[in-house]
Structures are given as C-alpha cells and as structure tokens.
Amino acid sequence: MRLDILNHGYRPGTKVLFAAVRLFSGQPMPDAAKLVFYRPDFYGARAKEFTHRAIRGPSEWSVGDRELMAAYVSKVNESAFCVGAHTATATRAYQDESLVTAVLADLETAPVSEPLRATLRMLGELTREGDIGAEDMRRVLAAGVTPQQVKDALAVCAAFNTTDRLADVFGFELLSPEGFAAGAKYLLKRGYR
C-alpha cells in the first residue's frame, strides 16, 4: 500500500496472523483485510462491525444481492480491487457468474428482478451524483422495494463508498483470480467481522 505504516506498522501479534494466513491459505492477506487491523480503534473495529451488519445482518435482501450491490457500487466508483473482490463474492453466493457479469456489463438488460434492478439503479445514481431525489426513490418503491429494503441497500452503499475510496487512495494491490476466489470463500464463510 502507499503508506509505509499500512505495510509495516502492525503490532507483532497481527504480523504473526498475516504470516499464518499466507501459510495456510497459500494467498497473501488481502490489503482490504490488512487495513482494518491498522490502529483498529480508529477505523477498523467499527468499520468491520458496520460492514458486517450491512452485508450479513438481517435483511430481506439475500447475501448475494448485497454482494452484488457492493460490486455494482464499486463498478460505478471504478474501484478495481473492490470490483474484483465483490464480483467474486457475489458470484460465489449466487453460484451464477453470468448473472453478475451481466449486471456489471449492462444493468438495464441483465436478468435480475425489477426490485433489485431499480435498487441498483438508485445506488448507482446516488454514488455517481452524490445525491438522490424523492422522485427517484418513489420509482424504487413503485418497483416493489420496501422502505426497509431501501434502508438496507443504502447501508451497503455507504459501506462500499468508504471502502472503494480507501482501496483506491491507499492503493490496494489487485489479487489474482485465485486470490479473489479465496477471499470470496472466506467472506461467505466468516463475514466481515
């Protein structure tokens, strides 16, 4: 990463953990996972809790739907690391690579439900423009999305607008397809905590 402290500034026990992950998984600890161990009291501890609740907490959206929202928001932000990580995780959650690829290529023609399409469209607009109007939100509700589902989607959007920025600014190193796949497996098994 671009700051030396994010590469070398970890506590001894944390460095041992990183080494163990590399040894047992055969993959380096992804920078996204490392970052939350850096001075966790400042950012990582609360960020992990929020991201976990947003993507794994109770919701009418499935885990796959919410991982797809993470991938889609990251695509709008052009955050290569997060697109790779959450494309892999959504693909594994849905067990459907073509669906995820289709949504990221062209949301309007992708074979997803109308409520999910309307929600992704709204998250894209909010992320791109920095604001959203009541009229846009009425269209989402008219597509059959409940107010609670909108709130849950907004939480995913907030989590990934932060993570995308940190990934790009701190320069998270892109992983190989095998590395992203291993990360996806871990995230679906253990979550973000």
Added chain:
Amino acid sequence: MPEDEKWATHQALVNRVLDGEGRASARQRARAFSNDGLSPPLDALIGKVVDRPAEVTEADLAAAKASGCTEDQIFELVVCAAVGHSARLYDAGLVALAEATAAERPGHAT
C-alpha cells in the same frame, strides 16, 4: 434521522473518527470529513479522495507528507474524508426515502 440499527452502527464510526483520540487534530479531521476548509496541499488530496479517488497518486500523498503531515495523520484524514462522503450519501438516501414515503401515504395504501 430515522433510528435504524445499521445507521446507528455507521454513526458510531462517524463519531469515533471525528471526536475520538487522533494524531490529527479534531478540527483537521472535521475539515477532511466535510471536505471543506483544508489548506493546500491537503485540500487537493482530500478533494480527490471524495470526488475522484481512482485518480489519487503517490505524488498527492508525497505532497501531503512534504507539507508536514505524518503518515498517521494522512491515514486519519483520508479515512475521515471517505467516511464523511459516505455519511452524506447515506443521509441523502434516507432523506429522499422519508420524503417519498411521506408523500406516498395519502394516495397509495400499498
């Protein structure tokens, strides 16, 4: 703001980065969070974190360091800027939802 458990968890993160102990002053962190009022070259770095994060370069971070910021201070200010932008998006979405549902009720039972 509506009380929602996820929103409250996000608010705990917001409160921590703004008001908790830090290497950068609370005033600088608040300025990074709101992307407003920082002096050069930090204003340029933080502006890019918010609007064009993919365009941030090593040179932007080097300029911040050359101006006297430590890496820990830069870490905190970048986190504050990213969390601040997300908080604004989150709140804008919730406000639009509140307006949409308030206006919807009289005419549409569903």
